[in-house]
Amino acid sequence: MNKLSKLIGNNIRSKRKNLCMNQETLALLAEIDRSYVGRIERGEVNLTVDKLYRICVILKCEAADLLPLHGDLS
Protein backbone atom coordinates (compact mmCIF):
# COMPACT_ATOMS: atom_id res chain seq x y z
CA MET A 1 0.00 0.00 0.00
CA ASN A 2 1.49 3.35 -0.86
CA LYS A 3 1.17 6.52 1.14
CA LEU A 4 -0.94 8.26 -1.52
CA SER A 5 -3.64 5.58 -1.46
CA LYS A 6 -3.62 5.48 2.33
CA LEU A 7 -4.02 9.29 2.63
CA ILE A 8 -6.86 9.34 0.08
CA GLY A 9 -8.54 6.43 1.87
CA ASN A 10 -8.29 8.22 5.22
CA ASN A 11 -9.73 11.40 3.69
CA ILE A 12 -12.67 9.50 2.21
CA ARG A 13 -13.37 7.72 5.49
CA SER A 14 -13.33 10.94 7.57
CA LYS A 15 -15.56 12.81 5.05
CA ARG A 16 -17.97 9.85 5.05
CA LYS A 17 -18.05 9.72 8.88
CA ASN A 18 -18.60 13.50 9.04
CA LEU A 19 -21.78 12.85 7.08
CA CYS A 20 -22.72 9.99 9.48
CA MET A 21 -22.78 7.74 6.41
CA ASN A 22 -21.81 4.08 6.51
CA GLN A 23 -19.78 2.27 3.82
CA GLU A 24 -22.89 0.47 2.53
CA THR A 25 -24.67 3.75 1.78
CA LEU A 26 -21.58 5.27 0.12
CA ALA A 27 -21.12 2.14 -1.98
CA LEU A 28 -24.77 2.05 -3.01
CA LEU A 29 -24.97 5.73 -3.94
CA ALA A 30 -21.59 5.78 -5.70
CA GLU A 31 -22.45 2.52 -7.48
CA ILE A 32 -19.28 0.87 -6.18
CA ASP A 33 -19.03 -2.58 -4.65
CA ARG A 34 -19.22 -2.36 -0.83
CA SER A 35 -16.09 -4.41 -0.28
CA TYR A 36 -14.24 -2.21 -2.76
CA VAL A 37 -15.17 0.87 -0.68
CA GLY A 38 -13.55 -0.86 2.27
CA ARG A 39 -10.38 -1.52 0.26
CA ILE A 40 -10.36 2.11 -0.95
CA GLU A 41 -10.59 3.42 2.61
CA ARG A 42 -7.81 1.10 3.76
CA GLY A 43 -5.61 2.47 0.97
CA GLU A 44 -5.39 -0.89 -0.80
CA VAL A 45 -6.33 0.31 -4.30
CA ASN A 46 -5.00 2.70 -6.90
CA LEU A 47 -8.21 4.65 -7.39
CA THR A 48 -9.26 5.90 -10.82
CA VAL A 49 -10.38 9.51 -11.26
CA ASP A 50 -13.82 8.28 -12.38
CA LYS A 51 -14.43 6.48 -9.07
CA LEU A 52 -12.88 9.39 -7.16
CA TYR A 53 -15.42 11.78 -8.71
CA ARG A 54 -18.32 9.41 -8.07
CA ILE A 55 -17.33 9.30 -4.40
CA CYS A 56 -16.93 13.10 -4.26
CA VAL A 57 -20.46 13.64 -5.53
CA ILE A 58 -21.86 11.48 -2.72
CA LEU A 59 -19.58 13.03 -0.08
CA LYS A 60 -20.54 16.49 -1.35
CA CYS A 61 -16.96 17.66 -1.80
CA GLU A 62 -14.52 18.44 -4.60
CA ALA A 63 -11.90 15.89 -5.68
CA ALA A 64 -9.22 18.23 -4.39
CA ASP A 65 -10.69 17.91 -0.89
CA LEU A 66 -9.79 14.21 -0.87
CA LEU A 67 -6.34 14.54 -2.43
CA PRO A 68 -3.15 15.14 -0.43
CA LEU A 69 -0.72 17.88 -1.41
CA HIS A 70 2.73 16.80 -2.59
CA GLY A 71 4.14 17.99 0.72
CA ASP A 72 1.93 15.48 2.55
CA LEU A 73 3.54 12.62 0.61
CA SER A 74 7.18 13.26 1.46
Added chain:
Amino acid sequence: MNKLSKLIGNNIRSKRKNLCMNQETLALLAEIDRSYVGRIERGEVNLTVDKLYRICVILKCEAADLLPLHGDLS
Protein backbone atom coordinates in the same frame (compact mmCIF):
# COMPACT_ATOMS: atom_id res chain seq x y z
CA MET B 1 -14.56 9.36 -23.84
CA ASN B 2 -16.16 11.07 -20.92
CA LYS B 3 -16.02 14.74 -20.13
CA LEU B 4 -13.94 14.21 -16.98
CA SER B 5 -11.13 12.46 -18.84
CA LYS B 6 -11.21 15.03 -21.62
CA LEU B 7 -10.96 17.98 -19.18
CA ILE B 8 -8.10 16.37 -17.26
CA GLY B 9 -6.33 15.60 -20.56
CA ASN B 10 -6.71 19.21 -21.70
CA ASN B 11 -5.37 20.48 -18.36
CA ILE B 12 -2.34 18.21 -18.57
CA ARG B 13 -1.61 19.27 -22.15
CA SER B 14 -1.82 23.00 -21.41
CA LYS B 15 0.37 22.69 -18.26
CA ARG B 16 2.89 20.68 -20.28
CA LYS B 17 2.92 23.25 -23.11
CA ASN B 18 3.31 26.08 -20.57
CA LEU B 19 6.53 24.40 -19.57
CA CYS B 20 7.54 24.06 -23.26
CA MET B 21 7.78 20.31 -22.64
CA ASN B 22 6.96 17.73 -25.29
CA GLN B 23 5.06 14.46 -24.66
CA GLU B 24 8.26 12.40 -24.93
CA THR B 25 9.89 14.30 -22.06
CA LEU B 26 6.78 14.11 -19.87
CA ALA B 27 6.50 10.38 -20.57
CA LEU B 28 10.16 9.77 -19.82
CA LEU B 29 10.22 11.76 -16.58
CA ALA B 30 6.87 10.43 -15.35
CA GLU B 31 7.90 6.89 -16.34
CA ILE B 32 4.77 6.46 -18.46
CA ASP B 33 4.65 5.05 -21.99
CA ARG B 34 4.77 7.87 -24.54
CA SER B 35 1.71 6.68 -26.43
CA TYR B 36 -0.20 6.43 -23.16
CA VAL B 37 0.57 10.12 -22.47
CA GLY B 38 -1.02 10.89 -25.83
CA ARG B 39 -4.12 8.87 -24.89
CA ILE B 40 -4.28 10.61 -21.50
CA GLU B 41 -4.15 14.06 -23.13
CA ARG B 42 -6.87 13.06 -25.64
CA GLY B 43 -9.07 11.99 -22.72
CA GLU B 44 -9.12 8.36 -23.80
CA VAL B 45 -8.16 6.83 -20.44
CA ASN B 46 -9.55 6.66 -16.93
CA LEU B 47 -6.42 7.85 -15.16
CA THR B 48 -5.37 6.40 -11.81
CA VAL B 49 -4.39 8.72 -8.95
CA ASP B 50 -0.89 7.23 -8.95
CA LYS B 51 -0.25 8.27 -12.57
CA LEU B 52 -1.96 11.61 -11.94
CA TYR B 53 0.50 12.34 -9.12
CA ARG B 54 3.50 11.22 -11.17
CA ILE B 55 2.43 13.65 -13.88
CA CYS B 56 1.87 16.44 -11.36
CA VAL B 57 5.41 16.11 -10.00
CA ILE B 58 6.83 16.58 -13.49
CA LEU B 59 4.46 19.43 -14.35
CA LYS B 60 5.28 21.08 -11.02
CA CYS B 61 1.65 21.44 -9.94
CA GLU B 62 -0.75 19.94 -7.43
CA ALA B 63 -3.24 17.25 -8.47
CA ALA B 64 -6.05 19.71 -7.82
CA ASP B 65 -4.61 21.98 -10.52
CA LEU B 66 -5.37 19.31 -13.13
CA LEU B 67 -8.79 18.30 -11.85
CA PRO B 68 -12.04 20.00 -12.92
CA LEU B 69 -14.57 21.17 -10.34
CA HIS B 70 -17.96 19.43 -10.30
CA GLY B 71 -19.47 22.52 -11.90
CA ASP B 72 -17.19 22.09 -14.90
CA LEU B 73 -18.63 18.62 -15.54
CA SER B 74 -22.30 19.53 -15.78
